[in-house]
Amino acid sequence: MTAPDCPFRGLDSLWIQVAGLSCNLRCAHCFNASGPGNREMPALSRIDVRSLLDEAETVGVRDIVFTGGEPFLHPEMVEIAGDTLSRFPATILTNGTLLIGRIVERLAAAARDSIYSLEVRISLDAPTEEDNDRIRGKGSFERALAGAACLAEAGFLPIVTAVQFRGESDPVALEEVEILLRSRGIRKPRVKFLPAFRMGREAERSGGYGEDDRVTTEMLELPGAEQLLCSTARVATSRGVWVCPILVNERGGWMGGTLSESFRPFPLAYGACSTCFRHGAVCANAATAVREE
Amino acid sequence: MDMDTRHPQDCPRSDHREVSGRVALFGGVYNNHIALSALLADAPSQASEIFCLGDVGAFGPHPDRSVEILREAGVPIVQGNYDRSVGLHRGDCACGYTDPRDNHFAALSYAYTFRNTSERNKDFLATLPEEIRLRGPKGERILLCHGSPRRQNEFLWESLSPDPFLARLLDDAQCDVLAVTHTGIPWKRRLPDGRFVVNAGAIGRPANDGQTHVWYAVLDLSGESPDAAFVPLRFDHERLVEEMRAERIVEPFVNTVESGWWTTCLEILPSRERARGMY
Numbered sequence A: 001m002t003a004p005d006c007p008f009r010g011l012d013s014l015w016i017q018v019a020g021l022s023c024n025l026r027c028a029h030c031f032n033a034s035g036p037g038n039r040e041m042p043a044l045s046r047i048d049v050r051s052l053l054d055e056a057e058t059v060g061v062r063d064i065v066f067t068g069g070e071p072f073l074h075p076e077m078v079e080i081a082g083d084t085l086s087r088f089p090a091t092i093l094t095n096g097t098l099l100i101g102r103i104v105e106r107l108a109a110a111a112r113d114s115i116y117s118l119e120v121r122i123s124l125d126a127p128t129e130e131d132n133d134r135i136r137g138k139g140s141f142e143r144a145l146a147g148a149a150c151l152a153e154a155g156f157l158p159i160v161t162a163v164q165f166r167g168e169s170d171p172v173a174l175e176e177v178e179i180l181l182r183s184r185g186i187r188k189p190r191v192k193f194l195p196a197f198r199m200g201r202e203a204e205r206s207g208g209y210g211e212d213d214r215v216t217t218e219m220l221e222l223p224g225a226e227q228l229l230c231s232t233a234r235v236a237t238s239r240g241v242w243v244c245p246i247l248v249n250e251r252g253g254w255m256g257g258t259l260s261e262s263f264r265p266f267p268l269a270y271g272a273c274s275t276c277f278r279h280g281a282v283c284a285n286a287a288t289a290v291r292e293e
Numbered sequence B: 001m002d003m004d005t006r007h008p009q010d011c012p013r014s015d016h017r018e019v020s021g022r023v024a025l026f027g028g029v030y031n032n033h034i035a036l037s038a039l040l041a042d043a044p045s046q047a048s049e050i051f052c053l054g055d056v057g058a059f060g061p062h063p064d065r066s067v068e069i070l071r072e073a074g075v076p077i078v079q080g081n082y083d084r085s086v087g088l089h090r091g092d093c094a095c096g097y098t099d100p101r102d103n104h105f106a107a108l109s110y111a112y113t114f115r116n117t118s119e120r121n122k123d124f125l126a127t128l129p130e131e132i133r134l135r136g137p138k139g140e141r142i143l144l145c146h147g148s149p150r151r152q153n154e155f156l157w158e159s160l161s162p163d164p165f166l167a168r169l170l171d172d173a174q175c176d177v178l179a180v181t182h183t184g185i186p187w188k189r190r191l192p193d194g195r196f197v198v199n200a201g202a203i204g205r206p207a208n209d210g211q212t213h214v215w216y217a218v219l220d221l222s223g224e225s226p227d228a229a230f231v232p233l234r235f236d237h238e239r240l241v242e243e244m245r246a247e248r249i250v251e252p253f254v255n256t257v258e259s260g261w262w263t264t265c266l267e268i269l270p271s272r273e274r275a276r277g278m279y
């Protein structure tokens, strides 16, 4: 069976893997196997990011998404966010554990100066410390919540993203997380659930994808298929450009050394594509809806 | 107007009619026939022509009333996602919500609107054009559409629409002035090259600003370059509230009309727009 091509419809979201795959956590489901000391992909410099923003301007990008690893491990993340916000809306995907004091104040100042939205997404995986820390590591629950509270105090409306822990779009689970966030002083909690991709460390945990977990040509003709992330997004890293954040570092996901080389259709040959297909339309609908790390 | 059951794609997409001076633009009627009547009384003092940017139905009462008022007045209408869904007998409104609770409320109001729209009016909604093209006094190519030129239900929020992105949309759609609605909150932007984008907001519900009035836009083509003014539109919102309750429309929608604050569909708001609201 040959994999169907996902057409490229123009770059709406430019993802920038600003901190490489380096992370201070080592989550059980991390699909790009980020972690402490992962040097596979070095960080990008502030100047690298500026030239990416220039290119983004030329092609009319809608928004910039910073990801990693953990973006706030980058020593110049706040400055980079400021550079970006003077030209584009931005989203930072973070585990939240490094969001304290001065960093948040400076980030808030950068956000205030812009007419565009800065979204900060914090990952949490369960509404209880025990369940969350089993996946994301000891202490991560409290530190992430403290980061979210600190952001809220500085005027941000952080979005807490959770990998689905109890089936799809469960309103009860949604409310549980909202109650938790309100109890931490977050007045307007925003919660999004994301599907788990069975790759990276998650593959070891849940067994990865089977042969039948593939997108077929017929599936691509269904409504909503045009909203797959790979039709309107690319990921720029220090090791070139990748088709989507899920397939970064996956052989075959590499699209070329420069952005313009990556503007072409992509064959949906991966198990992960079947997860995307089932959830992608839902995720991509809201302009800010993005998947995690 | 005749019954016409053609698919929108078969309709003439544009008339390139010439317009000048001031043009009133409004969208998101959401069955608010009271605000619609107020608009039709008010706009002629502001502008020489009136266009509707779509979504005649949604969470207000008595959907047929708004369609009839528009048909009678002969206002040109761009098709919104709601109009398309109702007209083509689709299962949902295709509003593009992501929160399961928003979808729950959206499904209730869609079912209500669908049930209470006559077949004749459904056919009418099905045949509305997806875009209207006009020409300004200086040859400006003006495009009226619902969400964005490339997708009927794409949200163009002020804080999520950087200049280069808008320029790309205008390039691709080959226009100099773009007018949209769909988000429910008005804004405008002049691009560095002089081209112009306006989101007319909605007359069906308040703009999440704590006020009970709604907004429409007046595009001004008489100056050096195009501009727009937003006009607050007062209407008898208490009467709307009464009608909504009488029709058993879900309380969160009624609250919004009473208070001016959005209580649902909050998840689609980018942080800047959300921060301005109460919830």
Ligand code: SF4
Pocket (backbone or CB within 6 Å): A023, A024, A025, A026, A027, A029, A030, A031, A032, A033, A034, A035, A068, A069, A070, A094, A095, A123, A293
């Ligand atoms: S999921 Fe995110 S926070 Fe966890 S290890 Fe991966 S990059 Fe780090």
Ligand code: SF4
Pocket (backbone or CB within 6 Å): A006, A228, A229, A230, A231, A243, A244, A245, A246, A247, A266, A268, A270, A272, A273, A274, A276, A277
């Ligand atoms: S994983 Fe998803 S976004 Fe990536 S190529 Fe496959 S379908 Fe596209």
